[in-house]
Amino acid sequence: MNIVIANESHFKYAPIICDTIGESAKVRGTGIAKRTPEYIHKKLENGNAVIALDGETFAGFCYIEVWGHNKYVANSGLIVHPDYRAQGLAKKIKKKIFELSRQKFPDAKIFGITTGLAVMKINYELGYKPVTFSELTDDPEFWKGCQTCKNFDILTRTEQKMCLCTGMLYDPNVKAKQENKETKKVNSKAFRRLKSIKESLFLSKNKTK
Numbered sequence: 001m002n003i004v005i006a007n008e009s010h011f012k013y014a015p016i017i018c019d020t021i022g023e024s025a026k027v028r029g030t031g032i033a034k035r036t037p038e039y040i041h042k043k044l045e046n047g048n049a050v051i052a053l054d055g056e057t058f059a060g061f062c063y064i065e066v067w068g069h070n071k072y073v074a075n076s077g078l079i080v081h082p083d084y085r086a087q088g089l090a091k092k093i094k095k096k097i098f099e100l101s102r103q104k105f106p107d108a109k110i111f112g113i114t115t116g117l118a119v120m121k122i123n124y125e126l127g128y129k130p131v132t133f134s135e136l137t138d139d140p141e142f143w144k145g146c147q148t149c150k151n152f153d154i155l156t157r158t159e160q161k162m163c164l165c166t167g168m169l170y171d172p173n174v175k176a177k178q179e180n181k182e183t184k185k186v187n188s189k190a191f192r193r194l195k196s197i198k199e200s201l202f203l204s205k206n207k208t209k
């Protein structure tokens, strides 16, 4: 498996990347921000993406988005092809894109929003902490990405304060102070419980409309 910083030579993989993201969202039945092949091309051109290839076969992908005038960076669009899951590939891709983000944007806070326990676990191990949405970027362009998510009405209803996703943030300044502390593992049980509380609060309200 080759995990590399992607460039123009990987343009041919843009359609399969978008299809795999779309298909996975359908299977999970969760919301997702839509990506087009043209959008993926831009990421490849700018050297802001990581691709995993098994020979010539697409295995996984993730890209960097920059918000709030370089103050915030998000590692988005993480996808591992179903044939390559449960082998630690997402963890390796995330580590690589995290290192690339730190190298290209050393002063930026790195953040993400997710409903997935896998991503939560990986982010936690990289030094992210769960935070409220108010600690994430207020760049309207970032939040516009949520418009194509099927849960967007929840974000609107809560005036962008909360949604089914959990916000996670890596702050380079805080991290420097904590470097000597032992790495903690995410509490999966607590995360599942929180997710279920949020779903029953937000989704049941929706159903009664």
Ligand SMILES: CC(C)(COP(=O)(O)OP(=O)(O)OC[C@H]1O[C@@H](n2cnc3c(N)ncnc32)[C@H](O)[C@@H]1OP(=O)(O)O)[C@@H](O)C(=O)NCCC(=O)NCCS
Pocket: 024, 025, 077, 078, 079, 080, 081, 084, 085, 086, 087, 088, 089, 090, 091, 092, 113, 114, 115, 116, 117, 118, 119, 121, 122
């Ligand atoms: C989520 C996804 C990227 C995980 O890829 P993967 O290569 O199978 O993940 P890894 O093997 O690196 O697993 C990383 C950790 O997450 C856990 N994990 C993986 N899939 C999981 C799942 N569906 N539910 C709960 N935990 C999961 C693993 O057990 C591992 O935990 P550990 O460190 O305690 O062993 C992949 O399933 C995927 O592409 N899903 C669809 C797209 C998606 O959900 N993207 C994230 C959007 S926010």
